[in-house]
Amino acid sequence: METARWSPVCLDLMVGLPMVREPSPARRAGMRTQADIASSPCGRAASMTNGEASKMMEAKFTEVSEENRRLTEMIGYLYANQSFARHSPEGDGEQPASTAASPTSPVGKKRSRESMDTSDSGDGNSDKKMTGMVEAEHVDVESPLSNGTCRRIKVKRVCTRIDPSDTSLVVKDGYQWRKYGQKVTRDNPSPRAYFRCAFAPSCPVKKKVQRSAEDSSMVEATYEGEHNHPRPTRAGELPSCAAGGGGPVPCSISINSSGPTITLDLTKDGGGVQVVEAAGEAQPDLKKVCREVASPEFRAALVEQMARELTGDRKFTDALAAAILRKLPDY
DNA sequence: GGTTTTTGACCAAAT
DNA sequence: AATTTGGTCAAAAAC
Numbered sequence: 001m002e003t004a005r006w007s008p009v010c011l012d013l014m015v016g017l018p019m020v021r022e023p024s025p026a027r028r029a030g031m032r033t034q035a036d037i038a039s040s041p042c043g044r045a046a047s048m049t050n051g052e053a054s055k056m057m058e059a060k061f062t063e064v065s066e067e068n069r070r071l072t073e074m075i076g077y078l079y080a081n082q083s084f085a086r087h088s089p090e091g092d093g094e095q096p097a098s099t100a101a102s103p104t105s106p107v108g109k110k111r112s113r114e115s116m117d118t119s120d121s122g123d124g125n126s127d128k129k130m131t132g133m134v135e136a137e138h139v140d141v142e143s144p145l146s147n148g149t150c151r152r153i154k155v156k157r158v159c160t161r162i163d164p165s166d167t168s169l170v171v172k173d174g175y176q177w178r179k180y181g182q183k184v185t186r187d188n189p190s191p192r193a194y195f196r197c198a199f200a201p202s203c204p205v206k207k208k209v210q211r212s213a214e215d216s217s218m219v220e221a222t223y224e225g226e227h228n229h230p231r232p233t234r235a236g237e238l239p240s241c242a243a244g245g246g247g248p249v250p251c252s253i254s255i256n257s258s259g260p261t262i263t264l265d266l267t268k269d270g271g272g273v274q275v276v277e278a279a280g281e282a283q284p285d286l287k288k289v290c291r292e293v294a295s296p297e298f299r300a301a302l303v304e305q306m307a308r309e310l311t312g313d314r315k316f317t318d319a320l321a322a323a324i325l326r327k328l329p330d331y
Numbered sequence: 332g333g334t335t336t337t338t339g340a341c342c343a344a345a346t
Numbered sequence: 347a348a349t350t351t352g353g354t355c356a357a358a359a360a361c
Contacts, residue, residue, distance in 0.1 A: 178336085179337080180356095181338085181355080183351090186352085192352085
């Protein structure tokens with residue numbers, strides 16, 4: 001996720017569909033405007049009367065506002081929550097490997113364990129809608145090579161809610177995996193399953209999946225490395241809007257600088273949340289954070305925070321006004 | 332008969 | 347140096 005350094009809170013709303021018209025400033029800033037919504041396949045205002053289109057735009061605008069309100073709540077709460085305060089000065093998700101991982105934590109050093117277990121392939125997110133994924137941490141770690149050099153490996157940890165009765169430990173992330181091992185670990189009675197990408201050895205990505213010790217309905221999937229091939233596409237796994245449907249608006253937001261990077265996925269009801277840890281330090285209690293994210297207090301704080309950011313962004317308000325004006329009939 | 336999963340054994344790093 | 351633990355291998359079983 002691209003993050004900005006100039007503001008403690010940067011809203012990076014990557015919302016919407018491929019552009020049809022010339023990108024507005026708001027679009028360039030990543031914001032989906034009301035006009036975009038109305039002109040998208042999700043909104044069919046063009047074929048309606050002005051009254052119908054207006055009502056539809058109003059409804060869509062309300063819908064997006066509501067989503068933004070929820071996101072504001074979540075961001076504000078997370079940002080205010082100083083449990084995230086342990087970050088490097090840069091606060092950037094793409095840390096130099098030397099700071100992204102503890103000196104003894106590269107993949108391959110086995111005993112650094114879950115502290116380096118926070119991992120990311122950058123790919124397991126796109127199916128949060130299917131899996132009920134609620135959080136992820138990303139860090140880069142160094143993997144020593146035989147020639148003495150190190151390569152950076154992206155590592156991501158994803159929490160996913162699954163059926164407690166489901167013992168398969170299968171996390172639907174859109175990729176194909178081959179299981180190569182299972183192990184019971186010391187601090188969790190549930191076994192940990194080890195998977196390699198089905199395209200191995202050409203694709204080096206691995207993942208570990210283990211049911212949460214505290215909540216058996218949650219599984220933690222740890223991805224190591226990045227896929228070097230496209231996701232095997234299957235019907236029904238595309239985002240509803242991208243597939244031409246009228247579903248939720250894809251959206252992501254990032255916060256950065258002195259705080260953590262947080263990604264909110266509006267393709268999921270209630271919004272999936274990724275917490276992207278800037279440094280290699282393990283997040284002490286992400287599960288707790290996830291529970292807090294769902295709380296009314298969190299939502300309220302998020303509303304205020306996001307509203308402040310949006311209304312304070314002159315570019316956004318100008319672009320929104322311009323987009324609405326374009327959709328108004330000429331008299 | 333080929334592919335995938337299971338599972339005990341093995342190895343290496345950490346303690 | 348011995349033990350513990352996590353990760354991987356590979357033969358057997360299952361599909």
